[in-house]
Amino acid sequence: MACFTCCGTLSENDNENNEQEAPQEDEQNETVGTAGKSARRMSNASKAGYKAPYRSSYRASLRASIKEIVHNKYKLSFANISFKTDSSKHKYIHEEINKYGKGNINAKIFTYHELCDATKNFTSENLLGEGGFGRVHKGYIDCLNQVVAVKQLDRNGFQGNREFLVEVLMLSLLHSPHLVNLVGYCAEGPQRLLVYEYMAKGSLEDHLLDREPDKKPLDWQTRMKIAEGAARGLEYLHETANPPVIYRDFKASNILLDENFNPKLSDFGLAKLGPTGEETHVSTRVMGTYGYCAPEYASTGQLTTKSDVYSFGVVFLEIITGRRVIDNNRPSEEHNLVVWAQPLFRDKSKFHLMADPSLEGDYPLKSLYQALGIAAMCLQEEASTRPYISDVVIALEYLSSDKTVKLEDNEEEAEIQVDNEAIDEEESDQPGNAAVKEGKES
Numbered sequence: 001m002a003c004f005t006c007c008g009t010l011s012e013n014d015n016e017n018n019e020q021e022a023p024q025e026d027e028q029n030e031t032v033g034t035a036g037k038s039a040r041r042m043s044n045a046s047k048a049g050y051k052a053p054y055r056s057s058y059r060a061s062l063r064a065s066i067k068e069i070v071h072n073k074y075k076l077s078f079a080n081i082s083f084k085t086d087s088s089k090h091k092y093i094h095e096e097i098n099k100y101g102k103g104n105i106n107a108k109i110f111t112y113h114e115l116c117d118a119t120k121n122f123t124s125e126n127l128l129g130e131g132g133f134g135r136v137h138k139g140y141i142d143c144l145n146q147v148v149a150v151k152q153l154d155r156n157g158f159q160g161n162r163e164f165l166v167e168v169l170m171l172s173l174l175h176s177p178h179l180v181n182l183v184g185y186c187a188e189g190p191q192r193l194l195v196y197e198y199m200a201k202g203s204l205e206d207h208l209l210d211r212e213p214d215k216k217p218l219d220w221q222t223r224m225k226i227a228e229g230a231a232r233g234l235e236y237l238h239e240t241a242n243p244p245v246i247y248r249d250f251k252a253s254n255i256l257l258d259e260n261f262n263p264k265l266s267d268f269g270l271a272k273l274g275p276t277g278e279e280t281h282v283s284t285r286v287m288g289t290y291g292y293c294a295p296e297y298a299s300t301g302q303l304t305t306k307s308d309v310y311s312f313g314v315v316f317l318e319i320i321t322g323r324r325v326i327d328n329n330r331p332s333e334e335h336n337l338v339v340w341a342q343p344l345f346r347d348k349s350k351f352h353l354m355a356d357p358s359l360e361g362d363y364p365l366k367s368l369y370q371a372l373g374i375a376a377m378c379l380q381e382e383a384s385t386r387p388y389i390s391d392v393v394i395a396l397e398y399l400s401s402d403k404t405v406k407l408e409d410n411e412e413e414a415e416i417q418v419d420n421e422a423i424d425e426e427e428s429d430q431p432g433n434a435a436v437k438e439g440k441e442s
């Protein structure tokens with residue numbers, strides 16, 4: 001049966017002569033920092049000619065898709081959209097998407113009825129999970145012959161609408177194999193639903209932190225591959241997207257896994273456009289998820305791509321340790337993963353205590369050390385000393401390859417003993433130095 005409604009795209013309705021005024025900012029005290037050097041600089045690795053394999057083709061397609069907006073002399077400011085009144089938010093949602101998408105929105109518009117059909121009336125058997133935004137159901141879109149995940153907004157407040165709009169726009173304009181694909185959406189009346197490609201293995205959280213007894217623990221190599229892919233998602237947002245995008249909600253539940261455990265980032269409702277030109281940061285109301293937020297962002301609201309690097313460090317530490325960033329079921333000194341890890345980072349002889357016990361010791365020791373080094377560097381208090389995400393990608397590329405697996409652990413043991421003496425003498429007074437040193441060497 002032909003499916004006319006769901007195969008219509010927003011671009012068909014795009015208003016070429018859109019003269020509407022720039023969007024309002026919804027976040028109070030929104031400013032852009034201008035002091036100092038540009039926060040967006042290519043890393044040394046990038047300068048040296050390193051290119052992610054997907055980069056050139058995706059960069060070209062992204063540039064093409066946002067060129068029109070940039071040339072129209074206003075910033076990609078959809079991340080700051082707000083709605084004045086309740087009636088306007090229902091009426092204008094399609095118009096707003098058209099306006100900021102500028103003909104580049106390929107997401108399909110579904111009717112509510114179509115999504116009821118697709119999910120068998122949102123039956124509980126099809127429930128995949130539930131988050132702050134609402135419930136997520138598995139579904140099947142007949143006319144596309146595609147299995148999907150349908151996320152239904154269960155609140156209709158100001159922020160929910162803004163997040164809905166930002167999600168549609170961001171995922172329609174940004175394309176990378178490391179970002180989840182938005183198939184379409186429904187904004188019929190008060191309904192707000194997002195339709196994504198189905199990610200068969202669910203979220204990283206499901207496998208790492210909320211693992212059901214019938215699920216096998218992730219092995220070391222898979223963990224490193226997931227970390228690498230997730231870092232590539234951030235690299236695309238920070239260094240390929242123009243202007244750069246700060247993700248702001250990097251956490252285990254937002255990293256989705258396909259049937260081969262390839263990760264993709266999801267949930268762009270909180271994403272923010274990063275600083276451009278001479279600007280060093282954007283200042284914004286602090287949002288995100290407790291425990292994952294960088295300290296300078298939590299205390300001052302100043303947001304840079306390095307805030308995402310900190311959150312990456314938190315997730316990477318969760319990946320290594322199998323511990324949740326905030327876990328009140330543990331002894332009080334272990335409630336906060338980062339606080340628990342800091343003294344251990346200083347002492348190489350204790351690194352093995354940080355490995356997830358469910359790995360049962362099955363990991364290359366050197367790889368563990370280097371992974372902890374990378375995590376420690378990302379978690380540094382001072383944002384400017386954290387690495388660029390592209391540098392993290394390069395390090396993880398190595399760790400996720402099977403080269404490290406082939407190393408003989410016996411050799412490593414000998415090396416550790418020698419190194420430990422040197423570290424004790426030189427570096428024991430410096431927080432995290434033993435792990436940071438490992439990261440730099442990797």
Ligand SMILES: Nc1ncnc2c1ncn2[C@@H]1O[C@H](COP(=O)(O)OP(=O)(O)OP(=O)(O)O)[C@@H](O)[C@H]1O
Pocket residue numbers: 128129130131132133134135136149151180196197198199200202203205206253254256266267
């Ligand atoms: N595209 C998808 N494919 C398969 N499962 C998905 C998909 N999107 C979400 N899920 C499942 O639904 C769950 C809930 O996702 P959701 O993004 O709504 O909440 P969350 O990430 O746990 O929390 P938050 O609202 O803070 O982002 C996920 O943990 C995942 O198991």
Ligand SMILES: [Mg+2]
Pocket residue numbers: 131253254266267
């Ligand atoms: Mg989520």
